Amino acid sequence: MQTRPRPPAQPEENSEVGPETTTTRVSGRGWLTGDRLKHALNVGLTLTGLALAFLYVSKGWSGYGRIPGGRKLVLGVLLLAGAGLLAGRVLPYTRWQAVRQSLTEKLTGRMVREWSPVGLLLAVAFALRLWGTNFGLPYLEHVDEWNVAERALHMAQTGNFDPLSYRHPGLADNDRQAFTYPTFTTYLETGVFVVRFLQGVAAGKYDGTNAMGSFYNKPDFYLWGRALIALMGAGTVLLVFLLGKRVYNYRVGLVAATFLTFFYLHALNSHWLTTDVPSGFMALLPFFWILPILHGREERRNYLLAGFLAGLAVATKYNNALILLPLVLAHLFGRPPRQWVSFKLPLAFLAAGAGFFVGAPFVVFHLPQFFTDLAAIINHYQNIGHPGYESNNNWLQYISFILADNLVVTWLGLAGVLLALVRHTRCDLVLLSFPLLTYLQLSSYKVNFSRNLMPVIPFLVIFAALALVVGLGWLWQKLGPKLASLPMSKHAHHLALGLVVLVAVAGPALTIWQYNSYNAQPTNRARATSWIEANLPHGAKLWLEPFSTHLVPRTDFRLEGGKGVLSNPLEWYAANGFHYVVLSEAYYKEALESGNANVRASYSALTGGPYPAGFSLVQDFKQNETDRPGARIVILKTSLPLLLSEAELARQARPLALDFSGQIKLAGYQAPDTARPGQTLNIGLYWQTVKTPALNYTTFLHLLNSEGTKVAQVDLPPFAGTRPTTSWQPGELVRDEYPLSLPDGLPAGKYRLVVGLYQPDGPRLNLADGRIEAEIFSLEVSAAK
Numbered sequence: 001m002q003t004r005p006r007p008p009a010q011p012e013e014n015s016e017v018g019p020e021t022t023t024t025r026v027s028g029r030g031w032l033t034g035d036r037l038k039h040a041l042n043v044g045l046t047l048t049g050l051a052l053a054f055l056y057v058s059k060g061w062s063g064y065g066r067i068p069g070g071r072k073l074v075l076g077v078l079l080l081a082g083a084g085l086l087a088g089r090v091l092p093y094t095r096w097q098a099v100r101q102s103l104t105e106k107l108t109g110r111m112v113r114e115w116s117p118v119g120l121l122l123a124v125a126f127a128l129r130l131w132g133t134n135f136g137l138p139y140l141e142h143v144d145e146w147n148v149a150e151r152a153l154h155m156a157q158t159g160n161f162d163p164l165s166y167r168h169p170g171l172a173d174n175d176r177q178a179f180t181y182p183t184f185t186t187y188l189e190t191g192v193f194v195v196r197f198l199q200g201v202a203a204g205k206y207d208g209t210n211a212m213g214s215f216y217n218k219p220d221f222y223l224w225g226r227a228l229i230a231l232m233g234a235g236t237v238l239l240v241f242l243l244g245k246r247v248y249n250y251r252v253g254l255v256a257a258t259f260l261t262f263f264y265l266h267a268l269n270s271h272w273l274t275t276d277v278p279s280g281f282m283a284l285l286p287f288f289w290i291l292p293i294l295h296g297r298e299e300r301r302n303y304l305l306a307g308f309l310a311g312l313a314v315a316t317k318y319n320n321a322l323i324l325l326p327l328v329l330a331h332l333f334g335r336p337p338r339q340w341v342s343f344k345l346p347l348a349f350l351a352a353g354a355g356f357f358v359g360a361p362f363v364v365f366h367l368p369q370f371f372t373d374l375a376a377i378i379n380h381y382q383n384i385g386h387p388g389y390e391s392n393n394n395w396l397q398y399i400s401f402i403l404a405d406n407l408v409v410t411w412l413g414l415a416g417v418l419l420a421l422v423r424h425t426r427c428d429l430v431l432l433s434f435p436l437l438t439y440l441q442l443s444s445y446k447v448n449f450s451r452n453l454m455p456v457i458p459f460l461v462i463f464a465a466l467a468l469v470v471g472l473g474w475l476w477q478k479l480g481p482k483l484a485s486l487p488m489s490k491h492a493h494h495l496a497l498g499l500v501v502l503v504a505v506a507g508p509a510l511t512i513w514q515y516n517s518y519n520a521q522p523t524n525r526a527r528a529t530s531w532i533e534a535n536l537p538h539g540a541k542l543w544l545e546p547f548s549t550h551l552v553p554r555t556d557f558r559l560e561g562g563k564g565v566l567s568n569p570l571e572w573y574a575a576n577g578f579h580y581v582v583l584s585e586a587y588y589k590e591a592l593e594s595g596n597a598n599v600r601a602s603y604s605a606l607t608g609g610p611y612p613a614g615f616s617l618v619q620d621f622k623q624n625e626t627d628r629p630g631a632r633i634v635i636l637k638t639s640l641p642l643l644l645s646e647a648e649l650a651r652q653a654r655p656l657a658l659d660f661s662g663q664i665k666l667a668g669y670q671a672p673d674t675a676r677p678g679q680t681l682n683i684g685l686y687w688q689t690v691k692t693p694a695l696n697y698t699t700f701l702h703l704l705n706s707e708g709t710k711v712a713q714v715d716l717p718p719f720a721g722t723r724p725t726t727s728w729q730p731g732e733l734v735r736d737e738y739p740l741s742l743p744d745g746l747p748a749g750k751y752r753l754v755v756g757l758y759q760p761d762g763p764r765l766n767l768a769d770g771r772i773e774a775e776i777f778s779l780e781v782s783a784a785k
Helices: 034-055 062-066 070-093 096-109 109-128 146-158 183-201 210-215 217-245 250-261 266-271 276-285 287-294 300-314 318-332 346-357 367-384 394-403 406-423 426-443 457-483 489-519 524-535 571-575 587-595 598-609 648-651
Strands: 541-544 559-561 579-586 615-621 635-637 654-660 664-670 679-691 696-703 710-717 733-743 751-760 775-781
Touching: 096 394, 109 217, 109 250, 109 489, 146 183, 146 210, 146 217, 146 587, 183 217, 183 276, 183 346, 183 587, 210 217, 217 250, 217 266, 217 276, 217 287, 217 426, 217 457, 250 287, 250 457, 250 489, 266 276, 266 457, 266 489, 276 300, 276 318, 276 457, 287 300, 287 318, 287 426, 300 346, 318 346, 318 426, 394 406, 394 426, 406 426, 406 457, 406 489, 426 457, 457 489, 524 579, 524 615, 524 635, 579 587, 579 598, 587 598, 598 635, 648 664, 648 679, 648 733, 654 775, 664 775, 696 733, 710 733
Parallel strands: 541 559, 541 579
Antiparallel strands: 579 635, 615 635, 654 664, 664 679, 679 733, 696 710, 696 751, 751 775
């Protein structure tokens, strides 16, 4: 294929930036070698050493708690200061002086001018991708993060790197989806989780690997895992700059990096712990060794590295298998046809296999399962479909995804693709082959997900930058001579380029800012959880619908649920000791939309009123435009109060007057008069605090036969440990429940129920008359049927 020569670069891009500098030897009385500076550096080193010594011996000093960052920050600052002082004291008098002067010249010349904008872009890109990675926490809202994160946690906990060893509790045992995604990203996240675990151990937060999977610690690992994805997203910006600079020129690379920094879909997906952004990062890496092959450099290492990195890209996401096509094209375009047959290309394919094995080794050991999962993916995308994410014209659908928030960049990218096809230089075709075929492949499926575009978008912004730079260059050639007399005409070309870039990224930047600020807010579930912890009385009994607040600390509240509120009659909740019910729109929405008329009417009343008898609205966390919404959460109170009045005690309970050492009174009870063998009785006890006990006590109930032999018992701390006796306030009157299970073969007859209080590791709390237990009622047990 005949190719066109590359147009010459702009003179200002190849010329040295800034005047050449001359170096002179610093005299003995200069600022670097002056006696005063020597003295200052020596004093500084001495003081730094003393400060480090003090830091070492004062580990337990409370003053560090008043310093942001604490002792670790002080240590880091002192070490950096010491290193700087030592360098200033030693380097001017060593053979490294020439190296230091050379670096100084470079850092004050072209290097800093070229790399300062890139460094700023990388900082902004990382900040935009890191900001908002706490979305949903402590709840794990994203539907697909588990496939990477939970497997990585399992690997870090068990040391078993076989993805098939992890079983998601929500999936059937024969549907583990072990190879739905290849495992390279999972292995990277495993390393991050191990580092987080070790850091947590050093901080005293974790005492073993079992802590990694708890509901309370898991969000920490997700946050670190998302930070790695954000870092790879920012790293993709760097790779785009380097690739655009290498293939075209510095200006194309810088503009492309700017476009990607503010590309909404890329910034959005950089918040999620999935394989998509890493797949885009890994798809760029092989090109840095494919391009030398294209330019005729036939060193074996280029083929090995290009193939190996291509294999790792496929081990990140299967769609990246098309990355092998640019490698083949580079081999064919880079040499005459008589040299096409070479062992180096098969060697590259072998290296690709090795790279894939390194990133996904257990594919080889579980080939049947791998093919099963791969077939399931293809079938899902091609035949079964995914409701809400389907189209018969996915090529148009994917375009609409990126046009929605990056209109100017997308049109520039399409223009750049057209320009590359028209010019069809070797570099254009090799660079275009992977994203173009990947796009066509995605368009051929029935299912579309916008995140599948992550390997395509980096190339799109490079071609967008190419179109803009070439287009403005052509326009400047036509209009430049006519504008030469105008002020600032010398810089008009640069100003025009900057203005177009600013216009192109302004809208997406605002969208990313709004998304991140919105995403950083707590979800309704997180807000409801915090509100419950701060406002509901400890010891309260809550019924939680699915997808509501299952992470409420179990040391403070008694939690049951896991089913819809309508799974029980509404009057059942107060009768069974529930003080609150928590409803989640994520659960009841389907019932409102497709349930029968009675179900719809009941949920409509529970969520919008008029509320059923015995229920009242406590708090309603609705969706709004300022907080991260998620599902609406509704908290209702039943007619059962946690703290009772004397009148309610008289109405509900049978009276008692048992005084436990002047601290606690048993003022009443609720219990049936008769029971059957094997039955579980809910015994209600009404406690009244005389004065707050100094110790925590556990309640025991013993069922005794006529001979005084114990036949059944239940021992529970008050309110299942969520409201210890040391938290009871004088004058409080509360009702607590104790489930007493009767043996199946219990003989018929009369039995006595006795009650008492004791310390788990100590003696019983005596009654005022010295007894250690007291009978509260008699129970008639009927014969078994």
